[in-house]
Amino acid sequence: MKKLQIGIDIGGTKMLLLANTATGLQFKKITTGFNFSGVDADTAIASFLKELPAPPSSIGIAIPGLVKESGQVISSDVLPKLNGWLPSVTKDSPCPVCVLNDSDAALIEGKHEVGLPAHITLIIVGTAIGASFWVNQQFLQGAKGWAGELGATPIITAQGSKTLDQLAGGAALLQRLGVDTQQLTTLVEQKDAIAFKAIKDAGRWLGIGIATTIHLLNPEVLVLAGGTLNWQGYLKVALSSAQEHCIPELWQECRIHVSVHGELLVALGAMRAAAEFEQKF
Incomplete structure (x- = not known):
């Protein structure tokens, strides 16, 4: 059975949630902005997970800013209300969760393109x-x-x-x-x-x-x-x-x-990062 992997890109104007399901990619996009908070992000992630056909095997979350190894956001000038945020899913989910910088996520996917x-x-x-x-x-x-x-x-x-x-x-x-x-x-x-x-x-x-x-x-x-x-x-x-x-x-x-991946690049990279992390879990 194909594993259900999640990639999430939280950006300055939009949050893209992507799932690699057995029937193809399933995604959801919501508007963010300067006042978008960790509570908003947690709510969006929880809602997306409920819409999926099965529990995920791994979750990757890409953030525009500095991220601790623990997954906590240290600083995001683009989304300052994420400062200090530790995604709830890192504590609540039974599957591996990888939180990383969005540029690093983009490179993880981008290096396979080239x-x-x-x-x-x-x-x-x-x-x-x-x-x-x-x-x-x-x-x-x-x-x-x-x-x-x-x-x-x-x-x-x-x-x-x-x-x-x-x-x-x-x-x-x-x-x-x-x-x-x-x-x-x-x-x-x-x-x-x-x-x-x-x-x-x-x-x-x-x-x-x-x-x-x-x-x-x-x-x-x-x-x-x-x-x-x-x-x-x-x-x-x-x-x-x-x-x-x-x-x-x-x-x-x-x-x-x-x-070539356009707006999907970061979410795909977060998904790939989490899948690689899952192999070590």
Whole structure:
């Protein structure tokens, strides 16, 4: 009998719950936002589990922020009301539960997309920007497992010191224009010049972040993912900016891969991480 595995992606604008059932993928999406709390997340997870045809064999939960080995959220600037949250399912579920950073989850799935090379850098661009690193066929995670906070990188601009999140992240882009996602979609459809300039400016700053990671890590493959890449012109400008600011030899030796899994990537990675954890359980 096929095992029922769960992958959950909690992001700045949406929470995606994914189940790999005997009849295929079953998923549910709910809106999150700045005020989304641990109570909200626990409620959504409990409700989803009740909808499934059988109990899960493993559960993976991906969080945009710093996570302890115990599964407790230390800090999430995207979803600050998750700070201190330990998912109830980690205590209540009889099956293994793996809680991890969303960029790490994305890389766990993404490295299978690109043929498992020894050196991969993944950058995910959504509400904010995160990164994860696969070096010599293992994660480069740092002392506490918190490496990869690329969006927190400070950059000096004409307006003073800004973070890469503030310059290139999806939330900051919307804030600069004073619109929501649907309104920006409308502006793009109307070919609004101000909107396109803001999108391209954000893309140029992401290119700086891409070039920086390539300089530091010299990856074989750079995997890019996240919904902000879908804004017209953003990705093209980001790659042009990255190439402009990158040492030519390092750029030429790095293959760029945009994830084919779209918004499912993080949830699939969380699912895979939990399944691998289950094997050790």
